[in-house]
Amino acid sequence: MSDLPKLTIAAARDALRKGEVTSVELTEACLAAIDGAEALGAFVHRTPELALERARAADERLKAGGAPDLCGIPLGIKDLFCTEGVPSQAASRILEGFRPEYESTVTAQLRDAGAVMLGKLNMDEFAMGSSNETSVYGPVVNPWKVDDRQLTPGGSSGGSAAAVAADLCLGATGTDTGGSIRQPAAFTGIAGLKPTYGRCSRWGIVAFASSLDQAGPMAKDVRDCAILLKAMAGHDPKDSTSADLPVPDFEAALTGDIRGKTIGIPREYRMDGMPEEIEALWAEGRQMLEDAGARIVDISLPHTKYALPTYYVIAPAEASSNLARYDGVRYGHRAKLAQGDGIVDMYEKTRAEGFGAEVKRRVMVGTYVLSAGFYDAYYNRARKVRALIKKDFDDAFAEGVDAILTPATPSAAFGLGEMAEADPVQMYLNDVFTVTVNLAGLPGISVPAGVDRAGLPLGLQLIGRPWEEADLLSTAYALERAAGFVSKPRKWW
């Protein structure tokens, strides 16, 4: 097996320019790695011909000189992104056979920068899940393995995380509504950034909860996240919530110099029953940032405990509206109808067959909290609590905090199937440290920072001020260098 897919994006970029490797060679090496990794279930639609065509074009462009950073870099794309002519089904049965006639803005920007799409990556159905077990394609298996168990790579961007960690591609796109980039990044020992709400266009990304969804990069290190984000970000007239702000050169901002910066440690993130190892890692992270010259302050984010219940009103409410479009009329699956069935039977049967259990559950919870008589008690109240959660962060930043350090997840990766008997709320607790960031619209990054006793990766999360991803990435870079996480999963697949 070739070592080329192990390259970082930055290293591959430099090697391409020195003529040490071609994009075709890189792409062929990744395609071979993907073919050899069936057992992981990460890639669900492969596009080898398209990839090689783009790789050849990238090689021409590189030869001509002046090509963008991502020119010729092989990437994986989460199945939530619509890609022209290539199946895009959000890991749902209801979008079986759907081949978009258009390209999402984020993937179009990557394509235009010369990046090579290797194929589509597995995920939880409609990005609803924290273990990749709700996918119609079946679960993704974490490349990390410490005993006989198969572990989850996390979710919902589990395919993206596994593909990057297993060196099947150089980087990947993810999306994050409540932790779907950061939790899988932490479970697989890679870096993953959720940008500020509005930094990347949502146009052409299958919508889950529109006020929370945000696309972001998942990569082998912080520098690669910076390179990817620059290409993914920017204003798009087709998404009125995308910000019309200049996109900085995030990579150039990676000084790793955090002397004089103020890092907040929120006391409410110390949860009852939190494993000792998570607590210890958090303390180590605090020490690392302090040793690098940052000032550490204890802060309070008093409404933290209400973030998950707030999320589980707002996200299902928005999902119930967004997913109303899957009606068996315009695209995707339509149920076989019986003699005399009317249009309502068609809707009900189509949606019963097309949606999986978790998606149905959330759509119905959302329908309930929006229904007459409950709108004020649930939905409006949740929006008020959301305002308070955001104010907690605003207050901390107003006091001079530059970034906030927390654990990324309450545990390391767990076994596939281990949560099958638990009630749905137990699975929701996975996002306890990440979901606040979506509710407040802030940027957050998960950085691999250590391993637990069994040898599984653990991540720390840094939360930044809105629109200050460049500063956040630089702090994350300092943490990454101090942590020196270099472990890789041992190849068993």
Place this chain on the structure above:
Amino acid sequence: MSIDRDTARKVAHLARIRVEEGDLDALASEFNTILGFIEQLQEVDVEGVEPMVSVTPMRLKRREDVVTDGNQQARVLANAPDAREGFFAVPKVVE
């Protein structure tokens, strides 16, 4: 607030998702677990707090109200489960 099987049936219908009679009790019980979790929000003091409408203070962009796209009927219909004569086809809607 506890959800019974009649409420579960009603919600399923509002969401246009067919749920078999035999599955309604289990569904009601799941709703109750999730709503029990959400119930914590009732203890927060939200007096005088405006519900959030936009997470980032931004003025939505305006543009001229002109046609920017169109004339692609075939592409619009390309993914339809049943398209005929340039239309989406569905079961009879009016008697």
